[in-house]
Structure formats: C-alpha cells, structure tokens
Amino acid sequence: ADYPSSWGSGGGGGGGGGYRGAESWWWNGGDQVSQWHREGQRASYYTTTRQRQAHPEPSNGGYHGSDDARHKDQERASTGARVWHSPAFAASAPPAVAAPAEHRPTQQPVAPAFSGSSPSASSTAGLNGRQPTAPAAPTFGSPNHRGVLPVNGGGRYGNATFAGRGPYTFISPVKLGDPPAPDAPMPPMSLDGGNEEEYQEYWDYNDVNPRQLSGGWVEYRSHPQVKIEPYWFHLKTAELRFEKPPEAHSVVGRLEAPGHDQEELGGEGPEWEMSVKELKAALRGGMAQDLGLRTEVLAQRAVSIYETFLPRVLSWHDYQYLTFWFFGGMDKEGGRDGDKSAKQFFAGDGAATRSMFADDAFFRAAARLIMKRIHKIHPINLTYFVWTYSRAGIVIPEFMQCVADYLCNAGKIPMCDRCSLGTMVWNFSKCGIRHDRYFELTAAECVRSNRLRSLAPRNFQNTMIAYSRMMHWHEKYVDAMARGIVRLLDAHDPRYPKTDKHILFAYTCKDGSEVPADAFRIGSLTVILKAFQALRTGSPEHPEQLRRSAEGVCASMADYARRSVATSPRFMREPGDACDFFLQLARVAADGRLAIAHLLPTGPELQSMFADAPEVKAEQFRRLLQRVS
Secondary structure, three states: OOOHHHOOOOOOOOOOOEEEOOOOOOOOOOOHHHHHHHHOOEOOOOOEHHHHHHOOOOOOOOOOOOHHHHHHHHHHHHOOOEEOOOHHHOOOOOOOOOOOHHHOOOOOOOOOOOOOOOOOHHHHOOHHHOOOOOOOOOOOOOOOOOOOOOOOHHHOOOOOOEOOEOOOOEEOOOOOOOOOOOOOOOOOOOOOOOOHHHHHHHHHHOOOOOEEEHHHEEEEEOOHHHOOOEEEEEOOOOEEEOOOOOOOOOEEEEOOOOOOOOOOOOOOOHHHHOOHHHHHHHHHOOOOOOOOOOHHHHHHHHHHHHHHOOOOOOOHHHHOOOOOOEOOOOOOOOOOOHHHHHHHHHOOOOHHHHOOEOOHHHHHHHHHHHHHHHHHOOHHHHHHHHHHHHHHOEEOHHHHHHHHHHHHHOOOHHHOOHHHHHHHHHHHHHHOOOOHHHHHHHHHHHOOHHHHHHOOHHHHHHHHHHHHHOOEEOHHHHHHHHHHHHHHHHHOOOOOOEOOOOOOOOEEOOOOOEEOOEOOOHHHHHHHHHHHHHOOOOOOOOOHHHHHHHHHHHHHHHHHHHHHHHHOOHHHOOOOHHHHHHHHHHHHHHHOOOOOHHHOOOHHHHHHHOOOOOHHHHHHHHHHHHHHO
16 A cells, blocks of 8 residues: 555556445555565565565574564464474475465556545545655565564564554555445345345355356355345456446356366275264374374365355354364363353463364364365355464464465455454464455455444454454444444343344354354453554544544443443453453543543442452552543
8 A cells, every 4th residue: 555556546447356336345455465465476484575585684583574573473482373384385385375366366456446436535545645655665564565474462563664654564545434334225134144045045156166247257145144245256356346247247157166176075094984073082082193093184084074064154063063173162062152162262372272173283284285275165164264273373374375365366255254254354363464455355344334233242352353463454444343332332231141133133053053142241342442442543643533433432331331330140240350441441541542531430439340359450540540630
C-alpha cells in the first residue's frame, strides 16, 4: 500500500483480485505486497530473493531482521515453538509452494475496483487522507516485505512501522466510508446455522471441480451460516464478487482443479487398518515403533481423512473423531462440555500442550504432503489441520505461506464457517507468521453485515487477538467488531452460559447435535479490551465514528461486567475476573484516547469489585484512577 500508482479511485476491471459488490468491500491486492506474495520468491525464511540480493549479509549473524526480533524468535523456540529449517524447507530449496499456477493471476495487479459509485479520494489515500509516497526501495520491516516474518511480543518485529508512522506493521487502505455500508440489506438470519438442504448445495457448488462459467468465472457458495450466499470468483484476476458479473451468464463445464489427476491416497498396513481411536492410543502411548507405524504413511492417512471429510462447522466435537495426531478428549467418553472444549482448543502452553500431539516428524511429513494436495482439502478441514500445528508449537513458514496463498488465490475464504474464519487468523498469530493479504481478505469477510451478524463471542475474541498480536490495523474491521460485540452484550442475560438462539443461532455438528454458542464471560471481555488497547483504538488520527464505536463497546462491556457480577452463577466466573476487567478498563482510560473514565467503579462499588483481588491490583487501580481524575 506504499505504492500510490497501485491504488486508484475506483473503476477498472481486471485487478489483482478483490472483493466487490454492494454487500462487500474490496481488496484487489494491486500493490507490491500482493505481487511479491504471488511470486512466492523467497531466498530464506526471512527475506525475498530481491532483498537478499540488496542485503546479502546482515551484520547480525545472518538473521534478516532486527536484533530484537531475533532474540524474541529465539525465545519463542526455547519455549516450545518449533521453527523448522529442515532440508525440506531450507533456504537452498526451491521457492515455497504457493497456490497452484492455475489460481495465480498472470497479469500485473491494477487499481481496486468498486461496484456502484467510486469511493471518495480520502478512502483511497494513505494515512490521514494523504496519498502514500513510494519508498526508493522496499526495506525489511515495511509492509511490502513478502518474506515470512518473525513476530515478537505485541505483534511487532523490531521497530517496523508503516511508511515511518505509528506502531502498526500494516495499515489497511480500507476506510470506514468504503462499502459495504453497515446498514446494507441482508437476507434473514439463519435460524439453525444451516439445514441439510443448504449443506448439500454448499458441498455441491464448492466441489473440488466447481462449475466454470463464461468470462473466466467460477460460482461458489458461502457458508450456510450466512445463508449460502452465492459469490463469483475470477480465475485469472482473483476478483471476488457477491453480485453476478454480466459476462458469467452460462455454465461452460466443470473446472479441473490443479492436480486433478493425482491418485487418491490409500494403501495397506497398520496405518490404514487401525481405527482413529486405536492410532491415537498407539501414538500417545509411544507404541508407534513397536507396531511398525511409519511416519510418512501416517501423514498420508491423516491427509486422506481430511480430503474425504465433508465438514459442516469447525467443531472439536466432530474433529476429535478424525484427528488421530491430537490426543485431546481421550480420557472421557461422550459428553459435550462446550466451554471446557473451547478452553482446551485455544488455551494452554508449554510441555503439557505439546504432549497432546504426535511427534515433530509427523507434522513435517504432513506439511510436505498438504502443500502438494492442498486443493483437495476443504478450507474448514484445512483450518483444523493448521490448528494442530499452532497448538503443538510447530512452525513451518513455507507451509503457512502455502496455506494462506491458496485460500487467497482460490477464493475460499467465504466458504468458512464463523469458527474457522476466526481460528485461521488466530493460527497465524499464534505461530508468529505474517500474511498481510490473508488478513486483509479475512477482514473483508468479517465486516460484511451478514457475516458480522453471525459471529459468536469466541469468534470476536480470536480475531481481535490475531489482529492485535500482528498489529495489523484495519479501521473498518475494528469498528465492525466493536459494533458486533455491543449487539451480543446488550441482548444477553448473564445468568445463562449460552447465547439465546433467537439472538445467535447454534451450530450443528455432523452427527446432527446442536451446540449453542458460549456467551461472553468477564474474562473474555478483558482479553478483547486488551486487544482494542494494543491497536491504539481511538487515536487522534482515527475517525470520530470509530472512536464513538470504541467508547460504546467499553460502555457495554462495563455494564455487562456489572450485571455478571450481580447475577452470573459461580461456574461462569473466575477469581478476580471483575477486578482484572476494571483494571484493564482503567488502563484504557488512562491512555486518554477514549472518554470512558465515567465507567470506572468508585466508592462502595469499588470495594465490592476488588474485595477478592490481591492488594497489589487494588493499588494499581487506585493509582490509575488518580491519573484519570
């Protein structure tokens, strides 16, 4: 986005890929970010070929990046994250496998295209409404860097900024005034998250060999949670529309996916004959060698399962019966404790977490195979597979790059259900891997009114964690998250742990069981509030509308926390959760970006909120309250 010639004022046809339509906004990737991303030319983990040529030998021991980033990356490795530089993924190897050539644009990306009226000049300008100026040459740490970058605490690497301004590693050119409008027309909300007829249509249109239309378009279906909205994807330009293009008037056949002639995975031996449950027990018990289980064949079995499974939603309840390399849930039979499952899904670190997964060799073998056959795996299945890497602390940059390249260049993101949409960006942030274009396209999907209405509390939490960790600023996304959270908070009665199905539909597992969405807890509000603060929401350069939305979500959070303290059952609370929330709210107030000091507890209420809190936290709050006053 540093290149002004790349971002036009609207109009224009063939771009480098984009969202378009009255019920969506655009991202056509028409800048050097997208170009280098699609080329996939990297000489090593941290640099592109052209940057390696420009800076052949860094002074910090061969590490392309700041010393701070290097130290943080070493710290991450020492605490359990595995960043592989094996021969299969070495710097001397060929460039990382990106999306198949058939899915990559062949022409130079151009200005983003809009449906309807052109955006204002301010919506296509850079920071503060100014057109950004092009640097003489891309430098490490600029948003144009297309290598896979290490990320340290807080989501920044070194002192990277956007065009020399602010704390962000990437600032989206999308502005609040860009389409879609918050009040854009929507279909009726799904009442069940998708019925059988809708899922059959969803699987049919999103087949490995989808319908190919005239004009170079293919027709897909978004997830049933958003009423299987049809959308169209252009194979050469990677443009995505929710309005049918006039030239896509007839079906010309079925698209032959890259690698369509690849044989189905299968074979003989214990890896294929043992059940998923038996394989789990064998791997967890360290009996793989005794049983003659071969790592490469186990990887084939795993990929085969995920290639053939037709998913509904990203549900631990479904995938525990498929994922033999993840041992969670083995010690209990039956039962569906959604809250405990969700905590196991995202929480926890260290050796205990690593012991819940297969060994490193399995993950390396599976990554090599997936990169060759990625087009055969449904994006929801792919999200869960990648989740096992992020939770196990296995970081293979080329694999992660391949996954994001494919999802972007094949138009798969709207196919995701609400959980996979939020979990995949969480996966990237957990692994510390940047992919600016994927984060932009995910934000584009999140802000669509129909999609925003479908998001559950944990989806808001996971995406906010991801964007704040990576310090990826997208003002329209942040504003949408603030407004969406308010809708759920204000409508929910905190006496109940699950969200009312009339406000937010439950999700339905493959076996037909229904699981209502977990409601917000005070602890989750604290996490989200930290993310808003990390993103400097409400800074002077941010739009007034965004500041009002941020202040509104803080007010709803404070009100919900008070109602939860008064009425929530004990199992919905955690020791000191109210104290932690209001302490975080005080930190936000003390920053001075948002006018929320009036939301803080004082007098008798302060004593009750901090009754079970450590004295050190109570003292912190009192000092912050003095600063705010």
